[in-house]
Amino acid sequence: MKKQQERNKVPLMVRNIRDIARFAGVSVATVSKVINNYPNVSSKTKERVLQIIRDEQFIPNSTARGLVKGRSNTIGMFLTTGLSHPFLVNVLAGMESVLKEVGYDIIYLANSEWNSDYSLVRHCMSRNVEGVLIFGFQRHDFNFDEMLQSEIPSMFIDMDVIGPRAGYVTSDNVESMKTAVRYLQQLQHRKIAFVAGQLDSYVGKIRFEGYRQALMEAGLPYVSEYISIGDFTKESGYKAMKSFMELEVPPTAIICSSDMGAIGVIEAAGEAGISVPGDVSVVGFDDIEMSRHMYPKLTTIRQDFMTIGSQSILLLNKMIHTPNFPPPALIVPTELIVRDSCAVCKE
Amino acid sequence: MKKQQERNKVPLMVRNIRDIARFAGVSVATVSKVINNYPNVSSKTKERVLQIIRDEQFIPNSTARGLVKGRSNTIGMFLTTGLSHPFLVNVLAGMESVLKEVGYDIIYLANSEWNSDYSLVRHCMSRNVEGVLIFGFQRHDFNFDEMLQSEIPSMFIDMDVIGPRAGYVTSDNVESMKTAVRYLQQLQHRKIAFVAGQLDSYVGKIRFEGYRQALMEAGLPYVSEYISIGDFTKESGYKAMKSFMELEVPPTAIICSSDMGAIGVIEAAGEAGISVPGDVSVVGFDDIEMSRHMYPKLTTIRQDFMTIGSQSILLLNKMIHTPNFPPPALIVPTELIVRDSCAVCKE
DNA sequence: TTGTAAGCGTTATCAG
DNA sequence: CTGATAACGCTTACAA
Numbered sequence: 001m002k003k004q005q006e007r008n009k010v011p012l013m014v015r016n017i018r019d020i021a022r023f024a025g026v027s028v029a030t031v032s033k034v035i036n037n038y039p040n041v042s043s044k045t046k047e048r049v050l051q052i053i054r055d056e057q058f059i060p061n062s063t064a065r066g067l068v069k070g071r072s073n074t075i076g077m078f079l080t081t082g083l084s085h086p087f088l089v090n091v092l093a094g095m096e097s098v099l100k101e102v103g104y105d106i107i108y109l110a111n112s113e114w115n116s117d118y119s120l121v122r123h124c125m126s127r128n129v130e131g132v133l134i135f136g137f138q139r140h141d142f143n144f145d146e147m148l149q150s151e152i153p154s155m156f157i158d159m160d161v162i163g164p165r166a167g168y169v170t171s172d173n174v175e176s177m178k179t180a181v182r183y184l185q186q187l188q189h190r191k192i193a194f195v196a197g198q199l200d201s202y203v204g205k206i207r208f209e210g211y212r213q214a215l216m217e218a219g220l221p222y223v224s225e226y227i228s229i230g231d232f233t234k235e236s237g238y239k240a241m242k243s244f245m246e247l248e249v250p251p252t253a254i255i256c257s258s259d260m261g262a263i264g265v266i267e268a269a270g271e272a273g274i275s276v277p278g279d280v281s282v283v284g285f286d287d288i289e290m291s292r293h294m295y296p297k298l299t300t301i302r303q304d305f306m307t308i309g310s311q312s313i314l315l316l317n318k319m320i321h322t323p324n325f326p327p328p329a330l331i332v333p334t335e336l337i338v339r340d341s342c343a344v345c346k347e
Numbered sequence: 348m349k350k351q352q353e354r355n356k357v358p359l360m361v362r363n364i365r366d367i368a369r370f371a372g373v374s375v376a377t378v379s380k381v382i383n384n385y386p387n388v389s390s391k392t393k394e395r396v397l398q399i400i401r402d403e404q405f406i407p408n409s410t411a412r413g414l415v416k417g418r419s420n421t422i423g424m425f426l427t428t429g430l431s432h433p434f435l436v437n438v439l440a441g442m443e444s445v446l447k448e449v450g451y452d453i454i455y456l457a458n459s460e461w462n463s464d465y466s467l468v469r470h471c472m473s474r475n476v477e478g479v480l481i482f483g484f485q486r487h488d489f490n491f492d493e494m495l496q497s498e499i500p501s502m503f504i505d506m507d508v509i510g511p512r513a514g515y516v517t518s519d520n521v522e523s524m525k526t527a528v529r530y531l532q533q534l535q536h537r538k539i540a541f542v543a544g545q546l547d548s549y550v551g552k553i554r555f556e557g558y559r560q561a562l563m564e565a566g567l568p569y570v571s572e573y574i575s576i577g578d579f580t581k582e583s584g585y586k587a588m589k590s591f592m593e594l595e596v597p598p599t600a601i602i603c604s605s606d607m608g609a610i611g612v613i614e615a616a617g618e619a620g621i622s623v624p625g626d627v628s629v630v631g632f633d634d635i636e637m638s639r640h641m642y643p644k645l646t647t648i649r650q651d652f653m654t655i656g657s658q659s660i661l662l663l664n665k666m667i668h669t670p671n672f673p674p675p676a677l678i679v680p681t682e683l684i685v686r687d688s689c690a691v692c693k694e
Numbered sequence: 695t696t697g698t699a700a701g702c703g704t705t706a707t708c709a710g
Numbered sequence: 711c712t713g714a715t716a717a718c719g720c721t722t723a724c725a726a
Contacts, residue, residue, distance in 0.1 A: 016703050027713040032705060040711055059473045063419060064703030066410045068718045074454070079439070086636070088436045092426070092455075099457035105474065107421070108439075108453040110446035126406045127452065234640055263640055289433070290637045293581055293610055363719050374697045379721055389695060411719035415702045 014056040023056070024049045035060055066128065075104045075316060076129035078111065078120065080136035086288055087305045091135070091157070094309020102317040106133070119143040121150045131316045133157065138201060153319040155312045159202045160329070165319060167327035169312045173203060176301045176334045177210030177255065180283045181218050183299075183336055184253045188345035189281060193226035193251035195240040195261045204232070207257045207285065226251050230261055237264025245272055252280055252345045259284035259291050259300055266294070266341070277343035287337055297339035307332050361403040370403070371396045382407055413475065422451045422663060423476035425458065425467060427483035433635055434652045438482070438504070441656020449664040453480070466490040468497045478663045480504065485548060500666040502659045506549045507676070512666060514674035516659045520550060523648045523681045524557030524602065527630045528565050530646075530683055531600045535692035536628060540573035540598035542587040542608045551579070554604045554632065573598050577608055584611025592619055599627055599692045606631035606638050606647055613641070613688070624690035634684055644686035654679050 014020060017035070021028045026045055033041050034049040052058075066072045079088075095106065109123055120143045124132055132154040137144060139159070147154060148163040156168040184192055194211045197204030208227075215222050225247055230236025237256055241264065244250050256262040262284035266276050276282050276296055284291060284300035291298040315328045361367060364382070368375045373392055380388050381396040399405075413419045426435075442453065456470055467490045471479055479501040484491060486506070494501060495510040503515040531539055541558045544551030555574075562569050572594055577583025584603055588611065591597050603609040609631035613623050623629050623643055631638060631647035638645040662675045 017705095018703080028704085029706085029713055029715090030711085033712090036705080042711060045711085057469070059469055061414075061475065061703050062473050063410055063413045063475050064718090065705075066718095067408075067414050067703080067720090068705045070718075072410060077455075085436050086433055088439075089432050092435075096457050105457055106455040108424075108455055110443050110452055122404070122406055126409050128408065128410050260640075267640075290640070293607075293614075293637070294641070364721095365719080375720080376697060376699095376722080377695085380696090383721080387695060392695085408719050411702090412721080413702095414704085414719080415721050417702075 014058050017058075017060065020049065020052055020056065020058055023052050072128040072130060073104055074107050074127065074129050075131045075133060075313070076109045076124050076127060077106050077133040078109055078135065078137065080111070080138075080141075085136055087286070087303070088135075090305035091309040091312075094306035094311075095133075095313050096309075097306070098310045098313050102313060104130070104313070104317070120147045121152065124150075124152055131155070131320045133312055133316065134159070140200070153316060155316045155319075155328075157308060157312055160206070162327050162329060165327060167315060167319065167329055169308050169315065169328075169330045169332065170203070170206075171303045171308070171334050172331045173206040173334075174210035174213060175331075176285065176336075177207060178214040178217060179334075179336050180255050180301060181211070181214035181220070183338075184255070184281060184283065184342065185218050185220070187253075187281065187342060188347075189253040190220060190345070191223070191226065191249065191251040191253065192220065193228070193240075193244050193254045195237055195254060195256040195265065196227065196229045197232040197257040197261075199229060204257060211255060230257070232258040232261060234260045234264035234267070237261030238268045239264075241265040241268035241272075245269075245274070250280075252347060253283070253342070254280060255283045255285075257285050259286045259288045259298060261285075262298055262300065262341070263290070263294065266296075266298075277341050279346075281342035281345070283342060291337075292339065296341045299339045299341045300337050302335045302337045304332050304334065361405050364405075364407065367396065367399055367403065367405055370399050419475040419477060420451055421454050421474065421476050422478045422480060422660070423456045423471050423474060424453050424480040425456055425482065425484065427458070427485075427488075432483055434633070434650070435482075437652035438656040438659075441653035441658075442480075442660050443656075444653070445657045445660050449660060451477070451660070451664070467494045468499065471497075471499055478502070478667045480659055480663065481506070487547075500663060502663045502666075502675075504655060504659055507553070509674050509676060512674060514662060514666065514676055516655050516662065516675075516677045516679065517550070517553075518650045518655070518681050519678045520553040520681075521557035521560060522678075523632065523683075524554060525561040525564060526681075526683050527602050527648060528558070528561035528567070530685075531602070531628060531630065531689065532565050532567070534600075534628065534689060535694075536600040537567060537692070538570070538573065538596065538598040538600065539567065540575070540587075540591050540601045542584055542601060542603040542612065543574065543576045544579040544604040544608075546576060551604060558602060577604070579605040579608060581607045581611035581614070584608030585615045586611075588612040588615035588619075592616075592621070597627075599694060600630070600689070601627060602630045602632075604632050606633045606635045606645060608632075609645055609647065609688070610637070610641065613643075613645075624688050626693075628689035628692070630689060638684075639686065643688045646686045646688045647684050649682045649684045651679050651681065 017028050017031050021031045031049055034046050132152055135157045148166050154166045158170045160168055196208045199205050228240030254265055262282050265282055269276050284298045287300045287302035291300050311330055319325045364375050364378050368378045378396055381393050479499055482504045495508055495513050501513045505517045507515055543555045546552050575587030601612055609629050612629055616623050631645045634647045634649035638647050658677055666672045
């Protein structure tokens, strides 16, 4: 009764666990136990404390909690915003879907000019993050190796690196290429060209590698004129197609390392009066939104960004909580989306 | 000399400010002063302490710091990942460009099923964020009002709400529409139709409003048959165009609330043998990447996402540090990008 | 110029 | 089952 009055009289907001303790007429230790759901609290006091916590809208201070527990409940994320990444929101959605489950929030760590005085790792440590997600980086980025070798659990997205506490998630790029080649082979194509991305990027290299393996498995010859090294952009696809058209024996099908590249290929074909898929078949990679809105609708390899996002978090969570967890390498399956840009080979 | 040996002998990493103090033979207070660059420290000790900090790669614990200072150096961000947002990465890039300058990192707060026990605001408070960014929300989202009325400084992106401590940033939607109408008027168009987005979304409503005002200022009549309410998607543009074509007096120009809508319009026109821009002119909104890769290349309103991102942070920073800072409302200019989808009216 | 010591809001240990 | 009390790592009066 007295307590009740006291509470009504004092409009001062509850600031901490001690205020709650005072109102409830118990010690802070007890309140803490209630909050953390410890077993050894009588249900009466527990109920009373909980009631007050609800009434007062009390929220424990996560900073203080983090200090004493040595945890931050936070995962750091580095992102290269330089290159526009249309999938980002999809990957994020995948992450978000499991964030509550693992109890982490993601802190987006701003890139700065890293140097030896202030490295990625130091930024992570100063923020006390329990793990790190790395996305859109290049192998040669500054401080990359330090991160890779550090003790901070980390997951790399689209980069096949393994460190003592570092794993990765990426699409099954090799199998994707085999699928594409097999599909074109079913359509009687034998002259299959390839538009590569930068070979110093992981996905650029691995997709090229996949293409070569696929050719081999299909018993198709590797023709160096059928290779064009680009950079995932539409422009590089456009140029690739121009060069293919000048060949004495041009390819009848073209696999691209990106949908944007495929769009460039199709544009160049259109300008030259070459029909897609009438004269040449085209396969893309990514399945960006545009793919199903263009003409012809693009047949392409769809990446499963939701899974990439959710698994990167889930695996990171495992690493964080399992001391000797072997650094995971997850290859996420892709899917061939058949639309209108491929047809049976006429030759 | 003795200290030196001690350091070499003990490979144990430096864990805290006290270790540094011990190594340097000073008190923790002095170390703290050095770290925080206080004036009243002799340059000798300062140098010595700094040297040790560098040698030992010491990083002050930001959690402890946050606890005592009552700050987290963190801005929370809520995002609706449900609707795919292709601009996100651009807005993020804008934010990133100023993050270091203001000294914040962004914590991406996972959405959960908000209810009265655990609201947006409570999540923010538990994380001790100093301010909040809200992006992609709808007015009727749960707990929205609580956030709006709360004392936590917040900036809404693409939503014109003002609260005691809440401001917003958005593109100049109204002026954009006026620009589009004026441009079409210059091309002799008088029958200008409009494809709206959802009217329960802020940008859907405001762009419609802008279109009406623009018509008025241009002295053009408002014809209700020339309005189609859609939802920013390609499909709704497609349907809109279908309905416009059935009119006895069809429009000669169409303004869309989104580029995707414009793409739908153009597709419907193409199927009906109507030439763009020969028979009908089309203007989009957003300037998504696809706009310059389609045929015809789309004339559209470009939003300045970099500025939206950077200003939302900068203004939030101002609000946080200025007690009575009036909640800002920033309208960011757009730009008409003239490409190939508009032509002089034939009539 | 430097050091002492009292917090910041929690959790955890250990007595009662 | 409950309650003192000592941490956690840092900042900051205030004293020396």
